[in-house]
Amino acid sequence: MASSSCRALAVVLGFAPVTPAVVPAAAPDPGAYVRTGDAILKANHWPFTVELLSVRHDMRDLPAERSRRAVVELDGDKRLTLHTLRELPTERLTSWLRDGLEAAGYRDDERIRAFLSGFPEGNLRKDEEVVIQYDAAAQLTTVTSDRGAPVRVDGVSFMRAIWTVWFGKLGDGLVSRL
Numbered sequence: 001m002a003s004s005s006c007r008a009l010a011v012v013l014g015f016a017p018v019t020p021a022v023v024p025a026a027a028p029d030p031g032a033y034v035r036t037g038d039a040i041l042k043a044n045h046w047p048f049t050v051e052l053l054s055v056r057h058d059m060r061d062l063p064a065e066r067s068r069r070a071v072v073e074l075d076g077d078k079r080l081t082l083h084t085l086r087e088l089p090t091e092r093l094t095s096w097l098r099d100g101l102e103a104a105g106y107r108d109d110e111r112i113r114a115f116l117s118g119f120p121e122g123n124l125r126k127d128e129e130v131v132i133q134y135d136a137a138a139q140l141t142t143v144t145s146d147r148g149a150p151v152r153v154d155g156v157s158f159m160r161a162i163w164t165v166w167f168g169k170l171g172d173g174l175v176s177r178l
Contacts, residue, residue: 031060032060033058033059033060033077033079034058034059034060034062035056035057035058035177036057036058036059036062036071036174036175036176036177036178037056037057037172037173037174037175037176037177037178038054038055038056038057038173038174038176039054039055039170039171039173039174040052040053040054040055040085040170040173041053041054041055041169041170050086051085051086052084052085052086052088052093053082053083053084053085053088053093054082054083054085055080055081055082055083055166055170055173055174056080056081056083057071057078057079057080057081057166057174057175058078058079058081059071059074059076059077059078059079060076060077060078061074061076061077062178063076066175066178067175068167068171068172068174068175071163071167071174071175071178072160072163072164072167073160075136075139075156075159076134076136077133077134077135077136077137078133078134078163079131079132079133079134080131080132080133080163080166080174081129081130081131082129082130082131082132083127083128083129084124084125084126084127084128084129085126086126087123087124087125087126088123088124089122089123089124090119090120090121090122090123090124093119093124094116094119097115097116097162097165098112098116100164100165100168100169101161101162101165103165103168104161104164104165104168105161106157106158106161106164108158111153111154111155111158114151114153115141115143115151115153115158115162117151118130118142118143118144118145118148118150118151119143119145120145120146120147120148128145128146128147129145129146130143130144130145131143131144131145132162132166134159134163138154139154139155139156139159140152140153140154141153141154141155141158141159141162
């Protein structure tokens with residue numbers, strides 16, 4: 001009788017539901033960046049469209065209003081990560097940025113020249129990354145690449161002009177996760 005009791009107990013235990021251990025979700029890091037969106041910068045060469053850069057946007061603090069304008073205006077830590085999808089002449093990108101800054105009404109040539117000097121000379125290679133980051137406490141916009149020292153430009157108005165160029169060209173993609 002003992003062996004049949006053991007078999008019955010084994011059968012009962014074999015079908016007992018397994019309850020997974022409940023692990024509490026980790027609290028979000030209050031200093032961490034939050035991804036607000038992604039977009040692709042394209043060039044239209046009729047009849048083809050060529051994808052040039054994948055652009056990701058992150059912020060530490062989110063604006064109260066969920067809009068491009070609110071993100072641009074917010075004086076908070078934020079960054080744009082540019083990832084090249086193909087080889088790209090640096091001159092092409094810096095010329096586009098210079099034109100965009102002029103269209104945005106920003107004309108401080110000294111700051112523009114300094115900022116654009118942070119992009120690698122020659123060509124951006126496929127899969128190369130450039131990060132444009134704004135530090136609100138220091139009011140500095142920094143451009144960093146793997147090939148050269150970071151370049152820093154001061155001023156909230158400069159940051160807003162740079163963000164206006166990117167958000168104006170790439171539309172709502174950079175705020176799609178807000």
